[in-house]
Amino acid sequence: MLDLLVHNATLPDGRTGMSIAVQDGRITDVAPGLDAPAHDKLDADGLLLSPHFVDPHFHMDATLSYGLPRVNASGTLLEGIALWGELKPLLKAEALIERALAYCDWAVAKGLLAIRSHVDTSDPSLLAVDALLEVKKQVAPYLDLQLVAFPQDGVLRTPGGVENLTRALDKGVDVMGGIPHFERTMAEGAASVRMLCELAADRGLRVDMHCDESDDPLSRHIETLAFETQRLGLQGRVNGSHCTSMHSMDNYYVSKLLPLIAESGVSVVANPLINITLQGRHDSYPKRRGMTRVPELMAAGVNVAFGHDCVMDPWYGMGSGDMLEVAHMGLHVAQMTSQQGILQCFEAVTVNAAKVFGLANYGLEKGCDASFVLLQARDPVEAIRLRATRLKVYRLGRLVAETAPLQASLKLDGRPAGTAFMR
Numbered sequence: 258m259l260d261l262l263v264h265n266a267t268l269p270d271g272r273t274g275m276s277i278a279v280q281d282g283r284i285t286d287v288a289p290g291l292d293a294p295a296h297d298k299l300d301a302d303g304l305l306l307s308p309h310f311v312d313p314h315f316h317m318d319a320t321l322s323y324g325l326p327r328v329n330a331s332g333t334l335l336e337g338i339a340l341w342g343e344l345k346p347l348l349k350a351e352a353l354i355e356r357a358l359a360y361c362d363w364a365v366a367k368g369l370l371a372i373r374s375h376v377d378t379s380d381p382s383l384l385a386v387d388a389l390l391e392v393k394k395q396v397a398p399y400l401d402l403q404l405v406a407f408p409q410d411g412v413l414r415t416p417g418g419v420e421n422l423t424r425a426l427d428k429g430v431d432v433m434g435g436i437p438h439f440e441r442t443m444a445e446g447a448a449s450v451r452m453l454c455e456l457a458a459d460r461g462l463r464v465d466m467h468c469d470e471s472d473d474p475l476s477r478h479i480e481t482l483a484f485e486t487q488r489l490g491l492q493g494r495v496n497g498s499h500c501t502s503m504h505s506m507d508n509y510y511v512s513k514l515l516p517l518i519a520e521s522g523v524s525v526v527a528n529p530l531i532n533i534t535l536q537g538r539h540d541s542y543p544k545r546r547g548m549t550r551v552p553e554l555m556a557a558g559v560n561v562a563f564g565h566d567c568v569m570d571p572w573y574g575m576g577s578g579d580m581l582e583v584a585h586m587g588l589h590v591a592q593m594t595s596q597q598g599i600l601q602c603f604e605a606v607t608v609n610a611a612k613v614f615g616l617a618n619y620g621l622e623k624g625c626d627a628s629f630v631l632l633q634a635r636d637p638v639e640a641i642r643l644r645a646t647r648l649k650v651y652r653l654g655r656l657v658a659e660t661a662p663l664q665a666s667l668k669l670d671g672r673p674a675g676t677a678f679m680r
């Protein structure tokens with residue numbers, strides 16, 4: 258007897274009338290019109306069943322702290338970093354854990370079951386590191402939380418920066434971070450990339466650096482990151498986050514850079530909601546969008562994913578853990594409005610993000626984890642357009658969240674009472 262049988266589902270690749278059989282948390286079969294005895298049966302009614310959403314770039318130590326101790330008045334990245342510096346000495350582990358757990362609840366409700374979060378290692382107390390390691394343990398039964406050691410104030414620029422970051426890794430933080438564009442000079446930035454990649458290679462870790470989060474076209478640390486990845490044999494394990502300077506770079510240089518990134522196997526995460534609000538702030542008009550060159554990177558064969566980055570924190574006062582909102586903004590900012598472009602944006606918050614994360618057993622194939630979402634939409638394009646309701650969220654075959662279908666009741670003069678669902 259199966260644990261769960263889903264039938265009449267549409268899959269992101271366009272297959273319709275599909276059944277998914279689940280046993281012991283794994284998908285045991287995917288085929289049209291399966292029939293077998295099961296403890297639970299779910300009629301998908303032709304709606305979209307997707308592998309769960311993955312956020313490859315987030316800051317859970319800062320989330321839901323909006324307004325503490327004050328709001329970012331200029332809205333700039335640099336004021337956000339300064340504001341975070343004001344908040345850090347006031348942080349209490351208990352409150353941080355409470356906020357992070359609340360966000361994880363939002364995430365699960367939205368079908369977001371894997372989050373890679375950076376955690377600031379600049380403070381020698383490592384309070385945020387200990388707090389998020391505790392959160393990781395507490396949410397493990399329902400959400401994969403991967404932590405990146407992130408030296409927000411610059412690993413070389415901060416006294417004790419290397420030691421603090423190393424201690425965070427010793428405590429069990431999963432991934433090597435970095436922020437080369439925030440070091441004092443371009444040369445120091447490049448040196449930080451080299452040193453951190455060597456440390457990661459020694460420890461067998463993945464790497465995810467905030468890389469060139471700047472409008473400065475000469476911020477080229479992604480070049481060094483690609484070079485060090487190849488030199489140290491880290492292909493497939495390294496990610497460059499943001500890479501917004503690429504938006505403003507000289508086109509000839511980019512034509513050399515893209516093949517180098519593709520060759521190195523470095524993936525790139527853009528954060529559309531944040532890039533469109535934080536970049537270009539020093540421009541008058543015209544104002545640059547600032548997001549990295551997503552379609553061009555994809556066309557060059559680079560794995561590109563979208564992250565949420567921030568929700569209600571010193572850098573961004575919006576957000577709700579909805580990766581469809583992230584994809585929606587991504588396709589607008591990147592002008593990826595063709596049918597293929599929209600599907601690529603859906604992949605940027607699902608399969609591409611899972612690759613950045615290094616998630617094993619991700620997908621809707623036989624042998625994959627039975628962790629998926631039934632959406633109130635017929636296909637990925639409609640899912641993004643409507644930021645569709647997550648009707649059912651399953652993790653390892655177990656229902657972990659459900660939301661009632663969205664439907665408005667209309668009471669209009671001269672019309673019979675009716676309902677509206679926008680599709």
Ligand code: FE2
Pocket residue numbers: 314315316375467498566
């Ligand atoms: Fe970030």
